[in-house]
Amino acid sequence: MIFVTSRGIIGLAIAAALAAPLAFHGQGPIEPRPKASATPKPELKQDTKQDDDSHVNIRVESTLVLVPVEVSDALNRPVSGLEKENFKVFDDKVEQKIVSFAMEDDPIAVGLVFDVSGSMQSQIPQARQAATTFFKTANPEDEFCMVALASEAKLVVPLTTSPGEINNQLLFTKSGGSTALLDGIYMALNEVRKSKKLRKALVIISDGGDNNSRYTETEVKNAIRETDTLIYAIGVFGNGMGSNYSDQQVLKTMTSESGGRLFPTMGMPVADFADKIITDLRNRYVLGYSPTNPAKDGRYHRLEVKLAPPKGLPKLSAHWKTGYYAATE
Helix, strand or coil: CEECCCCCCCCCCHHHHHHCCCCCCCCCCCCCCCCCCCCCCCCCCCCCCCCCCCCCCCEECCCCEEEEEEEECCCCCEEECCCHHHEEEEECCEEECEEEEEEECCCEEEEEEEECCHHHHHHHHHHHHHHHHHHHCCCCCCEEEEEEECCCEEEEEEEECCHHHHHHHHHCCCCCCCCCHHHHHHHHHHHHCCCCCCEEEEEEEECCCCCCCCCCHHHHHHHHHCCCEEEEEEECCCCCCHHHHHHHHHHHHHHHHHCCCEEECCCCCHHHHHHHHHHHHCCEEEEEECCCCCCCECCEEEEEEEECCCCCCCCCEEECCCEEECCEC
């Protein structure tokens, strides 16, 4: 991790903003999808939506837009120590005044989507190790759940504050069957959204080869756009693009919809990537601004974040969610 020597990050009004309640539309638990010709719409609903660009999700309150931003260097190492004046935010190409600025360190609700299908058989031991590594870093107030997927997706651990429950399930997972990856993502989204934590994320460990889901890619993409859940994936693809290029695209699309990231293993040990996700999740800036156009008309707004880092730093990259829908009356 790179630390920039500066005056440090000053949290302004963000604490109050994060404490403000967010309004969500109700939704029941996910039901098994009937094999019928009708195509029900995903029902994940809340007051914020997202576009399909690959950046970090946003949260919208009635008078304040909060934009989490991850900044990394050329080696994908997070960069901390930047200050408010090192960022510029544009809403529909109009620069906004940043009124709150902090590092995001709230408790988080994390859903593990664990692929135990037959194609993952040789990777299950490493995948278990990666998941165990991730949950060892848990904070006391974090919440967790686990969805295991093979020919169908199953919620094997509902939301809990005990990561040990997931570790116990990981010990007894057996591989086999086809892959209902999209169903697993959709089910995990539904479970995580039950949490009252402001921050939510999914961590997917899979080779990406969906061949048995009832929900379509478009439906799951739409569900992701209507959540504030950040999605990361460890893609167990082996070396090179090869025959599973399309499998990589599925995970790339799902993670980019939320503003998360896909980490292809490309033959490297799966467990090596758990630390990368942990570090990314724990090192995010939050920029807050009151829109110059505060109309509650439900209209889509495009966001852009530009960096103005201190002189002498190498090239930096920012990751953020590039759009949101305004609230409605």
